[in-house]
Each structure stands twice: as structure tokens, then as C-alpha cells.
Amino acid sequence: GAGVSQSPRYKVAKRGQDVALRCDPISGHVSLFWYQQALGQGPEFLTYFQNEAQLDKSGLPSDRFFAERPEGSVSTLKIQRTQQEDSAVYLCASSLSVYNEQFFGPGTRLTVL
Amino acid sequence: LAKTTQPISMDSYEGQEVNITCSHNNIATNDYITWYQQFPSQGPRFIIQGYKTKVTNEVASLFIPADRKSSTLSLPRVSLSDTAVYYCLVGDDRGSTLGRLYFGRGTQLTVWP
Numbered sequence: 001g002a003g004v005s006q007s008p009r010y011k012v013a014k015r016g017q018d019v020a021l022r023c024d025p026i027s028g029h030v031s032l033f034w035y036q037q038a039l040g041q042g043p044e045f046l047t048y049f050q051n052e053a054q055l056d057k058s059g060l061p062s063d064r065f066f067a068e069r070p071e072g073s074v075s076t077l078k079i080q081r082t083q084q085e086d087s088a089v090y091l092c093a094s095s096l097s098v099y100n101e102q103f104f105g106p107g108t109r110l111t112v113l
Numbered sequence: 114l115a116k117t118t119q120p121i122s123m124d125s126y127e128g129q130e131v132n133i134t135c136s137h138n139n140i141a142t143n144d145y146i147t148w149y150q151q152f153p154s155q156g157p158r159f160i161i162q163g164y165k166t167k168v169t170n171e172v173a174s175l176f177i178p179a180d181r182k183s184s185t186l187s188l189p190r191v192s193l194s195d196t197a198v199y200y201c202l203v204g205d206d207r208g209s210t211l212g213r214l215y216f217g218r219g220t221q222l223t224v225w226p
Contacts, residue, residue: 004156031212042200042216043157056213091156098212099205104156 002026004105006092012111013082021077021108025094032075033102034067035091043091049075050098082112117201122221131188133220135201138182146177146184149200149216157200157216161186188222196224 005024013019025032030051035043036059046059051072060067064082069075079086089109093102118136125131137146145164149157150172161168163175163184174187188195198219204210 033213035214040218042198042219043214045213045215048213059213093156093214099209101159102209102214104158106155 004092004094004103006090006105006108008108009106010109010111012113014113015083016081018078018080019082019110021079021090021110023075023077023092023094023105025073025075025092026103027073029094029096029103030072031095031098031100031102032069033093033095034075034077035093036061037089037091037107039088046077046090048098079110082110084112086110087112117203117217119199119201119217119220121218122223124223124225125191126225127192128190131191131195131222131224133186133188133199133201133222134183135186136183137201137203140181140203144203145205146175146181147202147204148173148175148186149202149214151198151200151219153197157214160199191222191224193224193226195222197222 007022032049034046036046037043047057047067049069052069064080066078089107091107093104095102145162147162148160150160151157161173161175163177165177168175176185198221200216200219
């Protein structure tokens with residue numbers, strides 16, 4: 001069956017550009033999570049959706065980061081005015097509910113030059 | 114959050130048994146111990162979880178002593194394809210805390226031919 005997909009898989013941006021990263025969760029999964037993984041580190045929680053509601057955005061590192069899931073399915077993580085420290089792999093995960101197993105996508109590797 | 118400590122890296126050869134130990138001195142009574150595996154260019158995936166004593170599945174075994182302040186992930190007869198980062202998490206029965214997964218740096222296991 002189809003798993004979590006993310007696009008693009010790789011993104012190179014010049015400092016100051018805006019980027020949008022897409023996540024397609026497993027069909028029927030209510031919960032959706034975004035994580036940021038810096039090189040050599042474990043994934044770090046960014047934000048969480050229950051259907052279309054963003055219930056926790058405590059992990060977003062700055063107000064340049066914005067996530068949405070308008071119809072409770074596909075989600076987009078947007079980063080405005082990218083900085084070099086934003087370079088990382090951005091992972092999306094979905095689950096049937098917040099307390100069920102999270103299934104991860106392959107991630108989007110963002111490189112900011 | 115219960116903090117976990119595990120070795121940064123380990124090396125092994127094909128066919129050997131590998132044991133990765135994780136310390137979690139502040140584990141709470143209702144916490145489970147969960148291990149995730151992450152291959153290069155992929156998101157993490159759940160491999161095993163336990164509360165006490167020993168748990169075994171088709172991938173690994175998990176040994177938890179009576180005081181639960183540490184745990185050991187055991188991979189029997191590793192192959193090159195077991196090269197990955199292994200994360201130890203403490204939380205609910207999927208390793209999460211309030212639904213969020215908190216990874217540390219993990220242990221990079223490299224299996225050599």
C-alpha cells in the first residue's frame with residue numbers, strides 16, 4: 001500500500017528565498033507531524049495536526065516557519081526567507097490518531113546556499 | 114521528558130550479534146521503552162518496544178532489567194543491511210510523549226563485510 005510521500009525529495013534554495021515542502025499522508029490518517037532533522041542529529045518535532053487543526057506548533061523554530069493542512073489531508077510546510085541554518089531534512093509522519101504508530105515519509109532534504 | 118543516553122556509534126562485522134545499550138535513569142512508572150531504526154535517506158521506523166524483562170520479534174530482542182534504568186537492543190547475526198541509526202525513546206507504547214516523538218542523536222551502527 002502507499003506510504004507517506006513527500007515532495008520534492010531535494011530542494012536547493014538561495015538564502016532569502018521562500019520554499020514550500022509537501023507531504024501526502026497515508027489515506028485516512030488523522031494525525032500528521034512535521035520533524036526537522038539536522039545532519040548527524042535525530043529528528044526534532046516541529047508541529048502537529050489533527051485533521052485540519054494545527055494543535056501544536058511549539059517546535060517551529062521561528063515565525064518564518066508556517067505549516068498548513070487546509071483539507072485535513074495534504075500538508076505543506078513553508079519556510080520564508082530561508083537561512084543557512086534551515087538546511088536540514090524535513091520529515092513528515094502520519095498516524096491513525098495521535099497515539100498510534102507514526103509512519104514516516106522519506107523526507108525532503110533542503111539545502112540553503 | 115525522560116532523557117536517554119546511548120553510544121554515538123558502533124561497528125560490527127557481518128554475522129556477529131550486536132548489543133546497543135541505552136540508559137534512561139529517570140524513566141517513569143508508566144513509560145515504555147521503544148527503539149526506532151533509520152536507514153539513510155529514509156524516515157525512522159518502529160522496530161521494537163517493551164516495558165520490562167525481554168521482548169523478541171522478527172527483527173530484534175529487547176532486554177530490560179528489573180530497575181528499568183537501562184535497556185539493550187540486541188540484533189542477532191547482523192548483515193550489511195542492518196547499517197543504520199538506532200534510536201532509543203522513552204514514552205508511551207509507541208515511544209511518544211503526548212503523541213510527539215523525541216529522538217536523541219541515536220547510535221550509528223556500521224556493519225562491515
